Amino acid sequence: MARGKIVCCGLSTLEVTLMVLFVVMTAVSVGLISVMAVHWEDRLQEPEPTVNPTAGPHENPYLIGVGRADCTGPPGDVPLMGYANLEQTAAGIHTRLFSRAFIVDNGSKRVVFVTADIGMVSQRLRLEVLKELEVKYGNLYRQDNVILSGTHTHSGLGGYFQYTLFMITSKGYIKPSIKAIVNGIVKSIDIAHRSIKPGRIYMSKGELEESNLNRSPHSYLNNPAEERNKYKSNTDKQVTLLKFTDLDGDGMGMLSWFAVHAVSMNYTNQMVSSDNMGYASYLLEQEKNIGFLPGEGPFVAAFASSNLGDASPNIRGPFCANTGLPCDYLNSSCPIGGLKMCVALGPAGSDMFNNTKIIGENIFKRAKDLYGKARQEVRGPLHAAHQWVNMTDVTVQLNSTHTGRTCKPALGHSFAAGTTDGGGDLNFTQGAVEGDPFWDGIRDALLGAPSNETQDCHQPKPILFSTGEMTWPLPWHPSIVDVQIITIGPVAIVAIPGEMTTMSGRRIREAVKQELEAQGTFSNAEVVVAGLCNIYTHYITTYEEYQIQRYEGASTIYGPHTLSAYIQKFRGLAKAIAEDKEQELPKGPEPPFFKDSQLFSLLPAAAVDKKPINTTFGEVLERVDPEYTVRDKTFVTVEKYHNSTAHWDVVHTDASWETRFHWVKNGAESNATIEWHIPLSAQAGSYRIRHFGHYKQRKGFLETVIMAYEGVSDVFRVSKLK
Ligand SMILES: [Zn+2]
Numbered sequence: 001m002a003r004g005k006i007v008c009c010g011l012s013t014l015e016v017t018l019m020v021l022f023v024v025m026t027a028v029s030v031g032l033i034s035v036m037a038v039h040w041e042d043r044l045q046e047p048e049p050t051v052n053p054t055a056g057p058h059e060n061p062y063l064i065g066v067g068r069a070d071c072t073g074p075p076g077d078v079p080l081m082g083y084a085n086l087e088q089t090a091a092g093i094h095t096r097l098f099s100r101a102f103i104v105d106n107g108s109k110r111v112v113f114v115t116a117d118i119g120m121v122s123q124r125l126r127l128e129v130l131k132e133l134e135v136k137y138g139n140l141y142r143q144d145n146v147i148l149s150g151t152h153t154h155s156g157l158g159g160y161f162q163y164t165l166f167m168i169t170s171k172g173y174i175k176p177s178i179k180a181i182v183n184g185i186v187k188s189i190d191i192a193h194r195s196i197k198p199g200r201i202y203m204s205k206g207e208l209e210e211s212n213l214n215r216s217p218h219s220y221l222n223n224p225a226e227e228r229n230k231y232k233s234n235t236d237k238q239v240t241l242l243k244f245t246d247l248d249g250d251g252m253g254m255l256s257w258f259a260v261h262a263v264s265m266n267y268t269n270q271m272v273s274s275d276n277m278g279y280a281s282y283l284l285e286q287e288k289n290i291g292f293l294p295g296e297g298p299f300v301a302a303f304a305s306s307n308l309g310d311a312s313p314n315i316r317g318p319f320c321a322n323t324g325l326p327c328d329y330l331n332s333s334c335p336i337g338g339l340k341m342c343v344a345l346g347p348a349g350s351d352m353f354n355n356t357k358i359i360g361e362n363i364f365k366r367a368k369d370l371y372g373k374a375r376q377e378v379r380g381p382l383h384a385a386h387q388w389v390n391m392t393d394v395t396v397q398l399n400s401t402h403t404g405r406t407c408k409p410a411l412g413h414s415f416a417a418g419t420t421d422g423g424g425d426l427n428f429t430q431g432a433v434e435g436d437p438f439w440d441g442i443r444d445a446l447l448g449a450p451s452n453e454t455q456d457c458h459q460p461k462p463i464l465f466s467t468g469e470m471t472w473p474l475p476w477h478p479s480i481v482d483v484q485i486i487t488i489g490p491v492a493i494v495a496i497p498g499e500m501t502t503m504s505g506r507r508i509r510e511a512v513k514q515e516l517e518a519q520g521t522f523s524n525a526e527v528v529v530a531g532l533c534n535i536y537t538h539y540i541t542t543y544e545e546y547q548i549q550r551y552e553g554a555s556t557i558y559g560p561h562t563l564s565a566y567i568q569k570f571r572g573l574a575k576a577i578a579e580d581k582e583q584e585l586p587k588g589p590e591p592p593f594f595k596d597s598q599l600f601s602l603l604p605a606a607a608v609d610k611k612p613i614n615t616t617f618g619e620v621l622e623r624v625d626p627e628y629t630v631r632d633k634t635f636v637t638v639e640k641y642h643n644s645t646a647h648w649d650v651v652h653t654d655a656s657w658e659t660r661f662h663w664v665k666n667g668a669e670s671n672a673t674i675e676w677h678i679p680l681s682a683q684a685g686s687y688r689i690r691h692f693g694h695y696k697q698r699k700g701f702l703e704t705v706i707m708a709y710e711g712v713s714d715v716f717r718v719s720k721l722k
Contacts, residue, residue: 067191071184082154279360307505408468412554
C-alpha cells in the first residue's frame with residue numbers, strides 16, 4: 001500500500017471551521033461489486049387519481065421551483081444523530097449532506113416540501129428556519145405551508161434540539177451544527193424560490209422489492225389478521241414519485257418517498273454520510289446534471305422518508321454474530337452475548353459501504369424507471385393545513401361508548417435495548433413488559449420514580465424514563481406537536497412528527513384518504529406519509545403493536561393511543577382541506593422557543609490547533625506513489641491535469657462517493673486521511689490531491705485567530721490496464 005500524507009493541523013472546535021488535515025492514502029481495495037436482483041412490479045391496476053378530472057392538457061400549469069443546498073456542518077467532534085451513541089462522534093466526511101426544496105404555486109396558493117439529509121427535523125430547527133424565512137419573505141413561507149422532513153440518515157450531525165433528552169444524546173445544543181442545517185434548508189428554499197417557473201407535475205408509483213425488512217415482525221403480527229390480510233407484506237414496498245418539468249417537458253426535479261431506515265451505515269461509522277437515501281439522490285442527480293460535481297447542477301432529486309418505523313435496510317435480517325443462528329424472535333437477543341450479539345446484516349453482509357451502495361442503487365434504479373414512465377399529470381388546487389396539538393392531553397373516541405387518552409411522554413425499558421440495526425449497551429432487551437428492579441432502582445435514585453398516573457396511562461409499558469415529568473434544566477420531551485397536511489391536486493402529503501411503523505402509516509393513509517374523498521372534492525386521493533417531519537417524537541406504533549413493547553412500542557412516547565390521537569387530528573386537517581376551510585382551523589397552543597441561554601452545550605470550548613514539530617500546516621507527511629493503475633482495486637485524486645488548457649480540473653470533492661475523508665483527532669493535533677476509491681471509469685492522466693482547511697492559532701496572550709492553510713499532494717498518474 002502506498003500512502004501519501006499531507007499534514008495537518010490540529011483540529012479543534014466547532015465554532016470555527018474545522019481544521020482539516022490531510023493525507024492521501026492509496027491502495028484501498030474497492031471490493032467486489034455486488035449485483036442484486038431487484039424485482040419490480042408495477043401497480044398499473046389502480047385507477048388514476050384526479051381532482052376535477054378533465055381531459056386534455058392542463059391549461060393552468062403550476063409555478064414550480066426546486067433547490068438544493070449543503071447542510072453538512074462541522075464534521076468533527078459533534079455526535080452523529082441516530083444511534084444515541086456518545087462515542088460515535090463525527091470524524092470526517094464520506095458524503096456531504098444536502099437540503100432539497102420543492103415549491104409549488106398555482107397563482108393563489110403556495111406549498112413547500114423540504115427534505116434534508118439529517119436524522120430528523122427537530123422543533124428547534126423548524127422554529128429557527130421559520131424565523132429566518134419570515135425575516136426574508138414576510139408571510140410567504142409559513143408554519144402551515146412549509147413541511148420540513150428528514151431522510152433519517154444516522155450519520156448526520158446532532159446538536160440541533162431544545163429538549164433535554166436529545167441535548168444529552170448529542171452533547172447539547174451545538175450552534176455551528178444547527179446553523180449549518182438552518183442555513184442549508186433556508187438556502188435550498190431561496191434557490192427554489194429564485195428558480196420558480198411554469199411547469200408540470202407528473203405522478204408515478206411502483207413497488208420495490210429486496211430493499212426493506214420488518215425489524216419487529218412480532219409486533220406487526222399482533223395487528224388484527226383481517227387487517228394484515230389486506231397487505232401482502234409486513235413492510236410497504238411502494239415508491240411514490242413526483243416528476244417536475246418545465247413547460248418544454250425538460251426535467252427540473254424528482255421527489256419520491258420510500259419506507260426504509262437510512263441506517264445502512266452502522267454505529268461504527270464516524271464519517272458524515274447521507275446513507276442509502278442520500279446515495280440514491282447522488283446517483284440520480286449525477287446522471288441528470290451532466291458535467292457537474294456532486295451537489296451541483298440544476299436538477300434536484302430527493303428521496304424522502306416515509307413510514308419507516310419498523311423498516312430496516314438490513315434485509316438479510318438478524319443473526320447472532322457469534323453462532324450464526326437466528327436471534328430470539330420476541331427479544332432479538334442471543335443465548336450467548338445477549339442483545340449486543342444480535343445484529344441484522346444488509347445485502348452485502350458486514351460491509352456497510354456496500355450495503356449503503358446496494359440499497360441506494362435499488363432505490364435509485366426504481367425511481368429512475370418510474371420517473372421515465374411518469375405520465376399521469378397532477379393537477380388541481382393546492383391546500384395547506386396545520387395545527388399545534390398538545391399530545392399529552394388528547395381524548396380519543398375509540399368507539400361509541402369508550403374513550404382513551406394520550407399520556408405525558410415516557411420511554412419504556414425496551415427503548416434502551418435499541419434495535420437489531422444498532423443495539424443498546426446495557427442488559428435491556430426488546431419486548432419488556434415488566435420493569436427491572438435494578439434499573440428501576442437506579443432511575444428512582446437519579447431521576448425520581450414515575451407517577452402512578454403516568455405508569456397507568458402507559459400500560460403495559462414499564463417506564464424507564466418518565467420524560468414528561470422531567471423538566472430540569474428544560475423539559476425532556478415536547479408536549480406541543482405539529483400536525484400538517486399539504487395537498488397538490490390529488491396528492492396529499494401528510495407530515496408525520498416522528499417514525500410511524502408500516503401499519504401505522506397504512507392506517508393514517510387510509511383515514512386521510514377517506515376523509516378527503518368523503519366530501520366529493522377529491523376522488524382517488526393519493527396519500528403520502530412523509531416521515532420525520534417538523535418535530536421529533538420518536539416512534540408511533542399501532543395500539544396492538546404497542547402491547548408487544550419492542551423498541552418501537554417502548555418509544556411510542558404518548559402512550560398506547562398515540563396513533564389513534566394522530567388519526568383523529570389528521571382526519572380533522574383532511575376534512576378542513578376537503579371543505580376548503582383550513583383557514584378556520586384553530587392554531588392550537590404555540591410550542592416553546594427556549595432562549596439560547598437556557599440551552600446547554602457539553603462540548604469543550606475551542607482550543608488552538610497544533611502541528612507536529614518541524615512541520616507546517618498543510619505539509620505533506622507521506623508521499624503518494626507516482627503511479628496507480630485503474631483496475632478493480634484502485635485510487636485517488638481530486639484534480640486532474642488538463643493538457644490542452646494547462647489547468648487542473650476538479651474531478652472529485654469531498655461530496656463524492658469515491659472519496660473518504662477521515663479526520664482523527666489526537667489532542668490538539670489531528671490527522672486526516674483521504675482515500676480516493678478510483679472508479680474503473682476514471683480517465684488516465686496526471687492527478688493531484690489538494691486539501692484546504694483552517695486552523696486556530698494563538699495571537700498574543702488571549703486572542704486567537706483562524707488561519708487558512710492548504711496542502712497539495714505530489715502529482716501522480718492514473719493509467720488504464722492494458
Ligand atoms: Zn428510526
